[in-house]
Each structure stands twice: as structure tokens, then as C-alpha cells.
Amino acid sequence: MEEQLSQLQSTVELLSAIEMEMYYWWCTAxxxxxHAxxxxxEMGASRVKNSLxxxxxxxxxxxxxxxxFYFVGWWIYNAFPGGFTITEGASAAAPWSSSMxxxxxxxxxxxxxAAFTLFGATTASILSGALIERIRLSAYVILACVLGAGVWILGGAWGWHPDGWMLTELGYHDIxxxxxxxxxxxxxxxGVLINLGARVGKYGPNGEIHDIRPHNLPMALIGLMLIIVGFFGFLGGCIIYNVGGDWTTIYGNPSNLSAFGFNTLMGFAGGVIxxxxxxxxxxxxxxxxxxxxxxxxxxxxxxxxxxxxxxxxVGGCIAPIGGRLLEKAGIDDAVGAVSVHGFAGVWSLIASGIFLHGYPNVGDLPDVTFMGQVIGAAVMMALGFVxxxxxxxxxKSMGILRVPEEVETLGLDAVEVPSVAYPESSIPARANQ
Amino acid sequence: MDPSTFAAWEGASAVFTFGPGSAGMWLFLLGAIGVGLGVLGRMIIQENQTFRSLDPDLVKEGGLRGANI
Known part of the structure; x- marks a missing residue:
């Protein structure tokens, strides 16, 4: 009987571990x-000459x-929860480790x-849209790797890790x-947009703002809806499936997918309205x-x-207002990424400071507080911007950030991509020779 | 260089090619980094060359048609 119970327990643990793998596999998928x-x-939001x-x-x-992210990102996450000092045992996350x-x-x-890699890729895609139609392809790839495999995951180690200093010192909560x-x-x-500058034609000689319209708004809208679908995988990946135990957040407090179900959908609705x-x-x-x-x-x-x-x-109101304010300030964010992700992200932390003030963390960790969340927001802003x-x-000083003006006027597809987006149209978008 | 580091599946742990810490592992790790950086470097060179040698007819044609600006 004891042996049977032990066998049963082993089987349950094994099944639970396999289920955990399956759960995150599908979140990643x-x-x-x-990214679809x-x-x-971004292709829809670009003009035809830049769409490819x-x-x-x-x-x-x-x-x-x-x-x-394989080479450095995962190691950064495991190495720096304490700040800038390397945590003991972080080498288990280095690419030469037996676990990698x-x-x-x-x-x-x-x-x-895999799940964290896709989180990182999301940061790179957030950056991508803001810079369309004038950044060099190579410059973007470099910046995407710096952000997606370095900068954000350092923030992840600080504020999205069970031992992160922002949790242990501030009670930071950012599920x-x-x-x-x-x-x-x-x-x-x-930060990149300030150095990159506006697209040619975005501002007139007297600073008047010109609307540069997407070449295919319906495609852009479908793309946005696909991002929403992908968010369910993203947010699903934010909860911890504990083998042999109940769901927790990454901070260790109990939670469940029902909570995420309620508030993800209500968030969607509130934002649209x-x-x-x-x-x-x-x-x-x-x-x-x-x-x-x-x-x-x-x-x-x-x-x-x-x-x-x-x-x-409120976040849904902030997005267009923030976008217009940036536009008036001379920042040409082609898709409103700074406003939608940056400003709404800050608002999310401030709002959680208001409504979660006094919520306990587990064990001896400090409670969630308004000030802790505001300081957390400031840290994240600085960590991204600097x-x-x-x-x-x-x-920019090396001349490798932006395409020359004549290339921008001509269209990037003609010089960056050996293919044509709409070959049967009369719009010029020739292949690179 | 034998890519397999174990003879039987029973009790095997890390089963990836060459195994952790091996010369083969380092060769392919550094090779993968090198390929990524090499293609990126080639991308920069190709862009520089293309930007320096724009086809004047293409520039003219794009300009004349307004190129959607």
C-alpha cells in the first residue's frame, strides 16, 4: 500500500511537471x-515605400x-536580482551550463x-514601431538586441524576480x-526617438505637424488585434505554475488564472472605450x-x-493624449509606442500604488506601497531612457543610426529589401540592385 | 570529436550534442555568436555601399512620382 502510494505520488508529480511544461509551451506559442x-x-502603418x-x-x-537572449539575457536575469552585483550560482544560466x-x-x-525570450522580443517589437521609415535596419537590430536581451531583463531581475531588490526593498508589485x-x-x-529625429515631411518649416498616414490601416488594425491575442500568452506566462502546488505570482503570493481572466478582459474593454x-x-x-x-x-x-x-x-485616454503631446513636442513616434507602452506602463504602476497600497507581500517582504510603486516607475523609466x-x-555620432535623407525620400524598401511589396501597383518600390 | 557524451539513456541528464563544457560545445557556441555578429557586420557594410551608390534614375523616378510622401 505504501509503495503504491509512493508510486502514485511520483506519477502525479511527473504529470504535474509535464503539465507545467505544456502550459508554458502554449503561452510561448x-x-x-x-510578433505576427x-x-x-507596422507594415500597415508604414507608407508603401517602407512597408517591406x-x-x-x-x-x-x-x-x-x-x-x-540565449547568449546573455537569461544569465543577466539570474545574475542581477541584487542590483549590479553578480549573484552566486548565476553561471547555471550561462550558455555553457548543463541546463542550457x-x-x-x-x-x-x-x-x-523560451517564455522570457518572447517577453524580450516583445520589448524589441515595441521599440520597432516607433522608429519606422527612417532608421537603418542594422541600427535597429543592434538596439533591439540591447533592449531585448539586456536592458529590460535587467529590470526583470530587479523587479520581476522572487529575489529582486525592488521586491525585497520596496515591496514592488508588477505582476x-x-x-x-x-x-x-x-x-x-x-530616448532613441530624440536622437533619431522625425521623418522627413512630418513637420513643416514653421513646425506645423503633418499627418503621415498608414498605407493600410485595416492591416494595422488586424495586427493590433493579433497583439491582443498574443497578450493572453504573455500574461499567462506571468503567472507561476508550481509543480505540486497552487498558482502563485512571480512574487510568491497566491493567485489564479481566474483573476487574470477577469482583469485582462476588463482592461481591454476599458482601454478601447x-x-x-x-x-x-x-x-x-x-x-x-x-x-x-x-x-x-x-x-x-x-x-x-x-x-x-x-x-x-484612464490608460485608454492617456494613450492618444500622450501621443499628441509627444507629437507637439517634436517627437515623431510613428505608432504611439511611447504613449501606449511607456506612459500607460507608468500609469499602471501609479494606479497599482493607489489601489494596492497596504497589500501584503509574502513572508517578511515589505507591503506594497504607493511610494514603492512610484519609485519603481521612476527606476523603470530611467532604466529604459538612459x-x-x-x-x-x-x-548617431558614428553615422550609423539613420538612413540618408535621399534614401528616406526614395523609400527604404528600394535600398534595404530585394523585393517589392506591391509589384502590380504603380507605386515605385524597386528592388535593391 | 564525438558529439554523444553518453552511452545509454538510463540515468542520462544533459543530452545535448558534445555535452556541457566540451570543446565541441565551445566551438559551436562561439561559432553561433560569430555568425550572428558577422551577418550584422555585413548588413552595415551592405547598407553603406547601397547608400553611397544610389541609382540616380531611381532617385529621380521616386522623386517625380512623389514616392507617397
Whole structure:
């Protein structure tokens, strides 16, 4: 009898471990839809002459980000939860470790690495849209790797890790990665945009703003909806499936997918309605959906759903307003990425500070507080902005950041991509010879 | 250089080619990094060359047609 019970227990543990692998496998697969979405979104948002380059940029970013995250990203996450000092045992996450490849006694590392890699790729895609139609392909690939395999995951180690200093010192709570993914990526993009400059024709000689319209708005909208689908994989990957135990957040507090179900959908709805109330533009409505989910993300595990809805509503309002303010300030963010991800991410942390103030963390960890969340937001903003600005400034000074003006006028597809987006149309977009 | 580091599946742990810490592992790890960096470097060179030698007819044609600006 005892032997049977022991066997049964082993079988249950094995099945649970396999289920854990399957869960994150499918979260990762669904997250790939984020990149399908960004691909359609950015190609649609570009003018015809730049549409293929926008697509190639997205495809290459994902391809480069994956090995870059393998080489350094996973190690950074495991090495720096304490700040800038390397944690003991981090070498287990280095690419020469026995866990960083097929290993029959390790069911966790590969599947978590895969999910985190897709989180990193999301940051690269957030950056991508803001820079379309004038950045060099090579410059973008470099910046995408720096952000997706370096900068954001350092933020992840600090604020999205069971031992991260922001949790242990501030009680930081950011369950849906509003800060560590969206704020960092949004403010990294802002830093790059300042050095990259506006597209030719965006501003007139007296500073008047010209609207540069997407060549295919319906495709952009479908892309945005695909990103929303992918978010379910992204947010699903934010909860911890504990083998032999109940769901927890990455901070160790109990949670479940029901909480995520309520508040992800309410976030979507609030964001769309908020953006509609402010702009009535379909582009901003779908962007508002993203902003809404991001706004609710930090407190996804505990918000009362109408709270999530109203937080998201405000986030949906912030997106178009923030986009217009940036435009007036001379920042040409082609898809509103800074506003949708950066500003909504900050709002998410502030809102969670308001509504989660006093919530306990597990064990001896400090409670969630308003000040802790605000400081956390400031850390994430700085962590994104400073390297984004600094590295792009260095690239600008070397002349490798932006395409020459005549290339921009001609269209990037003609010089970056040996193919034609719409060969039967009369619009010139010749292949590179 | 034998890519297999184990003779039987029973009790095997890390089963990837060459095995952890081996010369083969380092060769392919460094090779993968090198290929990634090499293609990126080639991308920069190719862009520089293309930007320097734009076809004047293409520039003219694009300009004349407005190129969607």
C-alpha cells in the first residue's frame, strides 16, 4: 500500500511537471502572435515605400533577439536580482551550463527561457514601431538586441524576480510586467526617438505637424488585434505554475488564472472605450486596447474588475493624449509606442500604488506601497531612457543610426529589401540592385 | 570529436550534442555568436555601399512620382 502510494505520488508529480511544461509551451506559442501582430501592424502603418522594410525589421529582430537572449539575457536575469552585483550560482544560466540545452533532469529552464525570450522580443517589437521609415535596419537590430536581451531583463531581475531588490526593498508589485516590459521599452524608445529625429515631411518649416498616414490601416488594425491575442500568452506566462502546488505570482503570493481572466478582459474593454472617448480613431481605439491591458497589468492579480476597467479607461485616454503631446513636442513616434507602452506602463504602476497600497507581500517582504510603486516607475523609466538615449546618441555620432535623407525620400524598401511589396501597383518600390 | 557524451539513456541528464563544457560545445557556441555578429557586420557594410551608390534614375523616378510622401 505504501509503495503504491509512493508510486502514485511520483506519477502525479511527473504529470504535474509535464503539465507545467505544456502550459508554458502554449503561452510561448501564443506570444508568437504578438510578433505576427506587430508585423502586420507596422507594415500597415508604414507608407508603401517602407512597408517591406518595416516587416523585415520585425522578422530580423525576433531572429536576432532569440540567440542574443540565449547568449546573455537569461544569465543577466539570474545574475542581477541584487542590483549590479553578480549573484552566486548565476553561471547555471550561462550558455555553457548543463541546463542550457536538452537536459532530461531539468524540465524548467528551457521552457522558462523560451517564455522570457518572447517577453524580450516583445520589448524589441515595441521599440520597432516607433522608429519606422527612417532608421537603418542594422541600427535597429543592434538596439533591439540591447533592449531585448539586456536592458529590460535587467529590470526583470530587479523587479520581476522572487529575489529582486525592488521586491525585497520596496515591496514592488508588477505582476503583468507593466514596468519591466512596457515602461522600460517605451522609455527606451523615447530616448532613441530624440536622437533619431522625425521623418522627413512630418513637420513643416514653421513646425506645423503633418499627418503621415498608414498605407493600410485595416492591416494595422488586424495586427493590433493579433497583439491582443498574443497578450493572453504573455500574461499567462506571468503567472507561476508550481509543480505540486497552487498558482502563485512571480512574487510568491497566491493567485489564479481566474483573476487574470477577469482583469485582462476588463482592461481591454476599458482601454478601447477610453481611447474612443478621446479620439474616435480606430487606430487609437486598438492602441487603447493595448494601453488598457497594460494599465491594468500591474495589479492584474487583485483588482476588483470594475477597478481594472476604470484604470484601463484612464490608460485608454492617456494613450492618444500622450501621443499628441509627444507629437507637439517634436517627437515623431510613428505608432504611439511611447504613449501606449511607456506612459500607460507608468500609469499602471501609479494606479497599482493607489489601489494596492497596504497589500501584503509574502513572508517578511515589505507591503506594497504607493511610494514603492512610484519609485519603481521612476527606476523603470530611467532604466529604459538612459541606455536608449546614450546608445542611440553614440550611433548617431558614428553615422550609423539613420538612413540618408535621399534614401528616406526614395523609400527604404528600394535600398534595404530585394523585393517589392506591391509589384502590380504603380507605386515605385524597386528592388535593391 | 564525438558529439554523444553518453552511452545509454538510463540515468542520462544533459543530452545535448558534445555535452556541457566540451570543446565541441565551445566551438559551436562561439561559432553561433560569430555568425550572428558577422551577418550584422555585413548588413552595415551592405547598407553603406547601397547608400553611397544610389541609382540616380531611381532617385529621380521616386522623386517625380512623389514616392507617397
Amino acid at each position: 501564443i506570444m508568437v502572435l504578438i 501582430g506587430f508585423l502586420a501592424y 522594410t518595416a516587416g523585415v525589421k520585425n522578422i530580423l529582430a525576433l531572429a536576432y533577439l532569440i540567440p542574443a 540545452g536538452p537536459n532530461l533532469s531539468d524540465k524548467g529552464t528551457g521552457i522558462f527561457w 503583468g510586467a507593466a514596468g519591466v516590459v512596457h515602461t522600460v521599452a517605451g522609455f527606451f524608445a523615447l 477610453g481611447a474612443y472617448a478621446i479620439s474616435r480613431e480606430p487606430f487609437w481605439m486598438m492602441s487603447g486596447a493595448l494601453a488598457g491591458i497594460i494599465s491594468a497589468a500591474a495589479g492584474l492579480d487583485v483588482y476588483y474588475p470594475p477597478v481594472a476597467f476604470l484604470v484601463a479607461f 541606455p536608449g538615449y546614450g546608445i542611440s546618441l553614440a550611433m
